[in-house]
Each structure stands twice: as structure tokens, then as C-alpha cells.
Amino acid sequence: MPYRPRSDAPRRAVVDLGSNSVRLVVFEGDTRNPIAIFNEKAVLRLGRGLQESGRLNPEGMAQALTVMGRYRAVAEAMGAAPFEVLATAAVREAANGAEFVAELGRRMADTPIRVLAGEVEARLSAEGVLSGIPAADGLLADIGGGSLELVRIDRGIIGPVATLPLGVIRLAERAGGDPAKARAIVEGELAGVGWVGQTGGRDLYLVGGAWRALARIHMAQTGYPLAMVHHYTISREEARDLAGMIAQAPRRTIERLPAVPRRRIEDLPFAAVVLRRLLRASGVRRVVFSANGLREGWFMALMPPDLRAEDPLLAAGREMAGRLGRDPTLPPALFEWTAPLFPRESAEEARLRLAACWLSDIGSHEHPEYRAEQSFLRVLRQPGIGLDHHARAFLALTLALRYEAEPDAPFLAPARLLLDMVAASRAVALGWGLRLAYTLSAGTPDLLAGTALVVRDGHLVLRLAEGSGVFAGESVIRRLATLAEALGKEPLAEVAA
16 A cells, blocks of 8 residues: 655655656655655657657657656655646657657556646746746746747746757757757747847856756866755856857767766757857856756645745745754744844845744754754755755854854865855854854743843943843853954843843
8 A cells, every 4th residue: 555645744746758858756745945855867868859750769758658657656655646747848749749648648547647838848947946046037948858948037027938949859950960050050049039138147047957967067177065056156157168168079078077977978068059059149147057947846836825925945944943943933033132243234144144043953953962063964955945055055154153063173164165254254153143042042932032132332242131040151151252252342241130
């Protein structure tokens, strides 16, 4: 009998049946941040030969029928419902696409199989990107094997969309395997999408396995300290140089590059050609890689509107506080308590401080000797939350210091490399402020209410209410002094009647 997940953590499964690969993802929970608990891919090249024959690759079709049978069995065994198949460019364009879908339907009775129109595919991909980057602003480009979906996003609002026959398999076949010929093809297709040029000075959001492979190459070349493609951001110039190098390099050179997935070697030059032409046509200032796309967009469409409207970072913080902390009513009080330390913070800095307060007790059940490192790594590497790499580093460093990590501990090196001096100093002050708060309060809002911080006449003043159960013991005075020094103030403790 298949496993049935808890009613408060339902599971949903989706298959992305693409021109190059087929992937099953199982998500768990009703949550603002899609949490994938299972992810399996098979490279079938279903769209190989489609440009010439107009039909799906017979070998890929046969393999797909076998793989889809496994995916259905996995979804059933994991208790996932709904279980749905989303077919994209190759299936919707092939002359035998409907025949293939009918055969799938016969073998997978009661499993919805949706052949997505290009516009629907593009919008779902955009919803997936917005699930992790709600304020995305610029141009989204989702590359697959058969098509390239383009979406203009204006400060989180989905604008016009376009689908072009520029997937890596399709483009390679149209160009006869010649990246130089591919360049003219891409330029011609992009010329027909006039609004691409309206995204100058904004960001280009890249979705798709071929582009994620480019990101991994760049990360390996530069010794980037965080092995996480999602939210990896590079400048226009870096992206242009990377794409130019890959587009012109012979296969042997590409094979020797670090972190190159062998199954992507044939695709990379054509993905690079498309990227370089997009950079030129759009005039964007940065490139942001997203691991979220079509599948996450499908998941978010199943969530209620009020949940979709939540801030993904703060939603993740609240969820982790409820699951790993001791008292989920404490973080809002910590946010107010630490406010005097940062009188001129921006809205984004306040948002990160609030997130730090929500996350500040997630190490409470870890071994005392490893709370700092475990909490640091949990935040730095946590999947599925709306965090760019700067925010990950800031929050991870803050939590490590809240748990008394030595400021020069070797495990903090990735965060130190990702932060500038100003942000790192702010993380240090906030981490030490939270450490003082927990020393005073024992992690309870009632005890914290008997204390307050005030900045006055060059002093950082700790006020303690008489008879409240808190007092200025040796550890409190020491931690107050450390925090005051970080802020350039003199420490002072006073008891108020």
C-alpha cells in the first residue's frame, strides 16, 4: 500500500516532458517556497531530428514510455497527488505528438497530460522565477531543447511573452551544427520580438539546464565560494566573455573545462550563441541564473493567493522558526529589541534583520559544540528559499556569531568572501546583539520584555527592569561590551525601577 503523507504536508508531483529531457519532481507541503523532496531526470532527446522530419525521435519515444511508467510508480509510492505531466515544444510541434500523448494516456490512465502552448509554458516559467525573485525586473529567457521562451517582467508583473524555435537541439539542427550559422538564425528570430530591447539596464533571468551548465563553468573558473546556481549573478561583461569563449571553442577545449556536464557538451555552444545575442539585443546590465522555472510555476499555481503573496524569505524564516526553534512568538520581539542598533537602516536591511530574528533559534536542538556551524551551513545552503547569495551569506554569518562562533573561524570563509566590509560588520553587530538577547531572555519573550537597548550620548545602554528575572551578570556585561565595541560605543548597564 502506498505511503500517505501527513495531511498538513501533502505531496504533489509533476513531470516536465521536454525536447531534451524528462524530469519528475515531487514537492512537499503547502508552502510559499516550493520544497522538492525528489528530483529525477532522464535525457531522452525526444526532439532530436524534429527540424528535419517533423516527428518525435522514435528511440526517445520508446525510452519515454518506459521512464514515464517509472515516474508514475514513484509518484504513487510517495503518495503524491495530483500527479501531472506537462509536455512542451517537441510534443506540441511534432506531427506525431498527439499520437504519442494518446499512447501515454493509454498506459497512464487517469494521469492528466497537458500539452502546453508556448505562451502558457512561458508564463508558468515566469511564475516559477517570481516564486523565488518576487521583484524580478527585466527579461526572462527559458531555454530548452526545442524552444526559447521569452518574458518581459516589470517589477514582478508578467508582461508580453514570446516563443521562438531556438532551443539548443532545434538551433543546432537548423544551423547544421555550426555555431557561426546559428548566430544569424538567432539574430533573425530576436529581431521579430521588438520588446526585447525595452529591458536595457535591467536584469536577464536565465532558466534551463544548458544555461545552468554555463553558470557552473563560470563558478568553477572563478573559484566561487558557494556551489549553488540559483541566484548566481554575474555582470553583462562577464556573461558576454563566457558566452563568447564557449561559442567559439572547439569541442576538445570545452571537454577540458571544469564542471562541464558531459551530456551538455553538444548543447553549450548553441546556448552560448543565444545568450550572447540576447545580451546584445536587450542591453541588460546583469545576468541572474534561476533554478526555478516551469515546475515551480506549476506548483505555485496550486497555492492559494494569500500564500503566493507572502515574502518568500520571511515565509521561510517563519516556517523554520516553527519547525526548529523553541518559541515562534519571540522573533517579532527580537526585531523590535534590536532596532536601536541600526537607526538608519534601509527597507531591505530591515527585511534581512527581521529574517535573521526569525532564524535566530534554529540551532537550539543541535549539539552545543556544533550549533554555530550547523546553523551557518543550514542557512547558507538551504534550498528553495527566496535568497540571493549576498543575503544567504549575511544571514549565515549573523547566525554563526549569534551562536558564539569565533569571528575568524575557517568555516565562515564563504560568507566573508561574499560580503563587503560594511555588510559583514552589520552581520557581526546583529549576531552579537542576538547573542546578548538570548543570554538575557533564555529564548523567551517574557524575559526579553524586562530589558531594552538604548543608544545615548555615545553609550550603548542596556536597561534592566528591577524584579524582572534578569540581571547584569558577568556574561551579560561581557557580551554587552563586545556589542558596544562593534558599534563604536561605550557599554553601560542600568537598572530601572
